Amino acid sequence: MDSSLKAQAAKELLGAYASRQPIAPLTETYPDIVFEDAYEIQKLQIDQMLAGGRIVKGHKVGLTSAAMQNQLGVDQPDFGHLLDDFFFLEHMPIPMDRWLQARIEPEVAFVLGKPLKGPGVTVAEAIQAVDFVLPALEIVDSRIKDWKIGIIDTISDNASSGGVILGGSPTRLTDVDLRLVGCTLLKNGQIVGTGANGAVLGNPINSLVWLANTVGPSGVTLEPGHVVLPGSVTKMQPIAAGDTFVANWGALGSVTARFAKEN
């Protein structure tokens, strides 16, 4: 795929954010698109966003559950960027006019205390770099019509990123066995999903290791203060105006996302 077509794909995706009109899968519009093009298309959009004054505050890792990987026919995760205006406050109404077809996923967020740069990062170094974890809800959204995504589509689309709600109770990794910490997701007071953190690549720390080692070779360091979302513990759930979601993480506390009733 030549660079002008990549620029065009990036422009169409940026346009979808603005118009809130999803576009056809890139794999349909650009049949020659290959895996390597996808991260370049993502980067073109992120560069545009940063040029507009936005700031990278971390990353998300997606496609981390066996169910999602089977669904998309892949055996590896993907990543996207988290920008400063992705972050929403717990209990405050989250505007609905920002999304095309938003869904929500419970995750534990890693907050880094030290820089982490791959390749060659080990689990030991990743744990050492994590300052604490926070209960979190991730809003995922797709600029691709009806979420008809393959791995190339979602990578090009910033790994279907949308927003983040962080809970305020930090826990150190020395105090929990993160793999066996469970989460119950409630939508408007009703249980809609449950799971354990080990559903995320066997252990969410594996997502952080994968991310550091994947972005490292292109010169990217994960920075202190950055938030890394390692992947969802349950199936994603659709969001409608007025919905309230609570992720109850037991020992890690809980986090609430409240969506505005109207735009």
Add this chain to the structure above:
Amino acid sequence: MSWDIDSVATELLACEAERRDRVKFTDEWPELDVETGYKIQDETLRRRLERGEKLIGVKLGLTSRAKQERMGVKTPFVAWLTDAMILPADLPVPQDKLIHPRIEPELVFIMGDRLEGPGVTGAQALAAVSHVLGGAEIIDSRYRDFKFLAGDVVADNASSGAYMTGPVALPPESVDLSTEAVLVEVDGAIVDSATGASIMGHPAEALALAANDLAKRGLAIEAGWVILTGGMTDAVFAPPGSSVACHFTSLGSVFFNGGTAPEAS
């Protein structure tokens, strides 16, 4: 042929003894409803006790949404546990006794007090529990491909097979079972996970349901009984040669090895 309580009970126990599956009875006996199913279940229990097995508790089936959706059945069921169903730790899945075993993680109660319905609440049920454990049930069905209607599965003792309990027994006040999680591993790969909230919000609600359901038949849950509260996740196959582990947040882990294929008879 035309079926009745007696002949279905005979056929189910024969299927179990011979490791033979069959089509569901409701194909030939559409009137086999849940109420009739329980009569068959009680008849098979009577015969199990007559041949020397000991009644040790009850198990609940289809208490989680995951299991209800998988089986297309909307209500939980109660069934009987006897000592013949105990699988001690470190013994292989008894392939020579089971037709198509599947494993599902469960939260297990040991009763401290007798619990008699009707009108038992989740809170009262939890107060009657002396200890909670992690565990797993090896379910098996006498029906081909686990295909059945509600009356069939109740008659079949809610797909009972065997069960194993984990290494940690905690008093109920020391663990929040709604946030107690389990991670299911097959041949080393993570395949599923859930929390205790998947069991009707809290497994004590399943215990209350069992007490209230048994009260309809004039029965109570007795002190000392073992209660399997139902699969937290969908069940995973446990063929010969496989390994399955269920890791709990604070209740330890249970491990199964799939054993070897039974010799053809």
